[in-house]
Amino acid sequence: MSATDDLVPMLKKLRLSGVLQSLELRTNQAADDNLALSEFLYRLLADEVERREAKQLMQRVRRANFEHAKTIEDFDFTFNASIPKAKVLELATCAFVERHDNVLIVGPTGVGKSHLAQALGHRACRAGHTVAYVGAHELLVQLRAARGDGSSEKRLLRFTTPDVLIVDDLGLRGLAQDEPADLYEIVRRRYEDGSTIITSNRAIEEWPPMFGNPLLASAAMDRLLHHAHVLVIEGDSYRNPPPTRRKKAQAA
Structure with missing residues (x-):
């Protein structure tokens, strides 16, 4: 031996x-x-x-259950000049996670919101933080189901305990029944205790009406916007650029 x-x-x-x-x-x-x-x-x-x-x-x-393997390194900043590259790279240091700040990314379809959100989540993983990614619709479906089977508290913990929660595509449809209250509860529990990254096609000014109740909306938005970094991205869709931009890309 x-x-x-x-x-x-x-x-x-x-x-x-x-x-x-x-x-x-x-x-x-x-x-x-x-x-x-x-x-x-x-x-x-x-x-x-x-x-x-x-x-x-x-x-x-x-x-983290990311939808796609997206990183900051493979994001094409040259496609859209409106993307605040310096701000994105600063967020990629993950100092915002240490401060429990939120990141709200808004803009039309296809401008890279989901990519950036997941890329920041990946950077957070690399920095040693726990991360959970979920589509807004799936989040609300899970919470609704949890109400039905009595597992609401257990399900809420899944979304309130990670260092970073990424909610993708909030506002594609209106919130119904108990959904505003469920979303508020997550926002309330995570306030100054964890970082929340939210992407949406709706401008920030359009978020309060989704809650239906002015008091609920005010309480939720006050917590979301306090210590928040808001990235507004405009421009063409990366997936379906206009013909002129598509021709330039093909020529290159």
């Missing part, structure tokens, strides 16, 4: 079995480069730290 074989049960007991993946490589490297024992140990453990961080990032991204 080799020394490595003796190490296996010990490493498993210490929950360090991942070290075995690079042990032989680092051992050979230490011998070839005549590394000090402390340097050998540092490199071996650094490999394990890197593996664990990569695994944790994958788990956070998977649990």
Whole structure:
């Protein structure tokens, strides 16, 4: 039995079995480069730290349940000059998450709202934050179903406990029945306790009427807009640009 074989049960007991993946490589490297024992140990453990961080990032991204794998790096800022690139890059540092600020992204269909929202969510995952992505319609459907089966509190926790909640496409349709109250409850619970990113085709001024009740609307909007970054994006749809822009893109 080799020394490595003796190490296996010990490493498993210490929950360090991942070290075995690079042990032989680092051992050979230490011998070839005549590394000090402390340097050998540092490199071996650094490999394990890197593996664990990569695994944790994958788990956070998977649990976020993004609709698409979107990042800031693959966003085309050149397509639309109205997109505040400097502001987006500042938000990508995720300092807003630490401050529990909100991000509201409004504009017509196809200008990149969902891409930016999910890209900011991905950056938050990379920074170690928990993230949840959900379409506005799906969010309200889940809360309505939870009312029916008595699991409202459990379902609310799914949307109120993550560091960042992304609600995509709010306002595609009006809010009905208990939906305004459900949306308000999420806003209320997350206020100054987590960051909420919302995208919408409607201008901010059009959001209050969706709640139906002026008092409810005022309470919700007051909390949403306090410590909020509002990005207003205008311009053509990236997916369906006008003929002139499409010809230029094809020529390029």
